[in-house]
Amino acid sequence: MSVLVFLEISEGSIKKSSIEALVYGHSLQLGDVHAMVAGNPSNLDEAAKFGAVKIHSISDSRFQNMDSVAYSEALSGLATQIGASVIVLAKSAFTDSLTARTSFIWDAAAATNVVSLPDSEFNIKRSIFTGKAFETVALSSERKIISVRKNAVAVTESPASGEVVSFQPSVSSKAFAIKTISTEKTSGEVLLSDAEIVVSGGRGLKGPENWGLISDMAKVLGAATGCSKPVSDLHWRPHHEHVGQTGIKVSPNLYFAIGISGAIQHVAGISSSKVIVAINKDADAPIFKVANYGIVGDAFEIVPKLTQALREAL
Amino acid sequence: MYSKAEKACFFINNWLGVRSKFRILHHYYQRLMKILVCISSVPDTTSKISFSDNGTKLDNNGITWIIGPYDDYALARAVELKEASGNGSITVIHVGGAESEPVIRKALAIGADEAVRVDAHASDGFFVAAQIAAYAKDKNFDLVLMGRESIDYNSGIVHGLVAEHLGMTAISPVMKLEVNGSEAIMDREIEGGMETLSASFPLVLGCQEPIAEWKIPSMRGIMGARTKPLNVIPAVAASSGLSFKNYELPPPRTTCKMVADSQVAELVSLLKTEAKVI
Structure with missing residues (x-):
């Protein structure tokens, strides 16, 4: 018996959420943890650090194209080859398609957005x-696929041999x-x-020219930047930064909502955050109902001071 | 020299010729634009979610049911494509009980031509995908559109599964869709950016904003929707290997601790020592 974990690459390195999937796969205790990866990520040694016994590396350059058909054929083929009973992936825009196709080809039950380890009866x-x-x-079912929600797994090291072997999948036409x-x-x-800290701005920032406030603070914290729906609708920020019901759902440890009133559509995208900090000039803004910490005041005065205080404290 | 009457005849002949060429083009578009839109019926984002019967049933009290927001984008784009080509057809399909019919009628009011309801409880994505595929398999749809995910169970797997069932190509999440002859040109969102892709029809697409603006049904649309066909068909057998156990709500959030706007240093120390997140 073994577990196969899919490692997704972004900008030449294994994504943090894929490392979480690896830790999850190791915690299942259902045999050796194998990993499948395409390309040559700069942080491949991390896979061994977090429990991969064997890393099946695809060098076929066609796999630079994130094609869910090719990836699902490769993943299900490898799972069968190593006799895996479970495939683990980190939920993402790409792995949604991959999970679906792999479950079909490999004839497995799949659970997505998973936040817990299974119990002895595989309740999840x-x-x-x-x-x-x-x-x-x-x-x-005998074969199972688990797609784990981001930031649902605490990452702990469990070093394994991490032997890298070449894998040449056969793909169909x-x-x-x-x-x-x-x-x-x-x-x-x-x-x-994937971010552990997110700094988001809303319409309260008045225009795209003021986004330096958000990005400066994000830089100090090593955080990602986000925005509310009106901000991306107004094209102040690109759509891929839109956090909310119909945008990106985030689950960071710390979320800053700056000049965001907290419309329910926005809150839907941030409700899995561990700690929410709200800065808004309106004391009655609904964002304070979901925030853990709040400051009522002018973002243009508070944010630079907060950025400075963070710079000194970190 | 030709008489005025003869010139008029040439003109009309010529015009008819052009028109028949348009007809051929239209015919081509018609084949191209046979669209199936899959819609979910979900609680409106502002609805409070609660459960009854020991966490085994969703409490319907106070829930407003809407077309899944992502599916609504897919439907809006389908209507735009049909309007642009001046021809074609849009069928909506929904898996659910009779209580979803108002949501289906709304899709018809927005611009779908006919609707199909698979009369069964949508137990999970595998079941839903099997129903959609069973209906679509011999209908030669050029496009099967749906949202990137439903906002109730958030699985995001239905488009991929439908594509596998039908042997079609699936792409998701698609933010832009243009038709160029026998090909679709699409923008797909990837993490931290997007990519522009092309693929040949037929296609299954998981859609998201800003692929189109949501459409509000017109009075004429609402009136017309009453008489558009809504066929109810039985479900096919499908097993997912998943069985539902129970629901639960997350623990309530603690009340917000307010910090004075002059005390940003205090906020930093709270985040460091109390919340331990920096």
Whole structure:
């Protein structure tokens, strides 16, 4: 018996959420933990540090194209080859498709958005209603796929041999049917959905020219920057920074909502945050109902002072 | 020289010729634009979620049911594509009981031509995908559109599963969709950015904003929706290997600790020593 963990790469390194998936896979205690990775991530040694006994590395350059058909064929093929009973992935925009396809090909039950380890009967808790509730489901099939919600796993080291072996998956003619025309990516910034700290700004910041306040504070904290829906609708910030019900759902340890009133659609995207800090000039803003800490006042005065205080304290 | 009457005849002939060419083009578009939109019926974001019967049932009290917000974007784009081509058809499909019919009628009012309701409880994504695929398999849809995920169970797996069932290509989350002959040109959101892709029809797409603006049904649309066909069909058997146990609510958030605007240093120390998050 073994467990296979899919490691997703972003900007040349294994994503933090994939490391969480690896820790989860190790905690299952269902045999050796294997990992599948495509490309040559700079932090491949992390996989061994967090419990991978064997790392199956795909060097086929076609896999730079994030094609869920090719990846699902590779992943299910490898799982069968090593006799895995469980595949673990970190939930992301890409792995949603991968989970679906792999569960179909590999004939496995799949649970997504998982926040707990299974009990002895493989009852597992997952987040539903966009963080407003949980449900427990039992996975009864022989083969199982678990897609773990970000920041749901505490990362602890458990060194393993981490032997890197080359893996050449065979893919069908259906793979790589999608052509990539161009890619736009912000580089060198902390990935919003993976971030431990997020600093978000709303309409209270009055215009895109004032976003330096947000990015300066984020830089001091090593945080990702986010925004509310009106801000991305007004094109002050790109859509991929929109946090909320129909944008990115975040689950950081610390979330700053600056000049964000706290419309329910925004709160839906942040309700899984451990600690929420709100800064707003309106003392009656609904954001204070979900925040753990709050300051009522002018963001243009408070944020620079807070950034300075953080710089001194860290 | 030709008489005026003869010139008029040439003109009309010519015009008819152009028109028939348009018809062929239209016919092509019609084939291209046969769209299936899959909609979920979900509690409105402002609805308070609570459970009854020892956490085994969702409490319907005070819940307003809406078309899944992401599905609503998919439907809006389908209507735009149909309007732009001047032809084609939009079918909406929903898996659920008779209580979802107001939500289905709303989709018809927004611009779908006909609706199908698979009469069964939507127990999970595997079940729903199997129903959609069973309906769509011999209907030659060019596009199967739906939201990137439903906002109740947040699985995000239905598009991928439908594509596997039908042997089609699936792409998600799609933020922009243009039709270029037999190909779709799309922007897909990736973490920290986006990529522009092209793929040939037929396609299954998981949609999200800003693919289109939500459409509010017009009075004419609402009136028309009453007489549009809504067919109820039985479910096919499908097993997911998942069985539901119970629901629970997260622990309530503690009350907000207020810090004076002159005391930012105090906030920093609270985050450091009390909350231990920095």
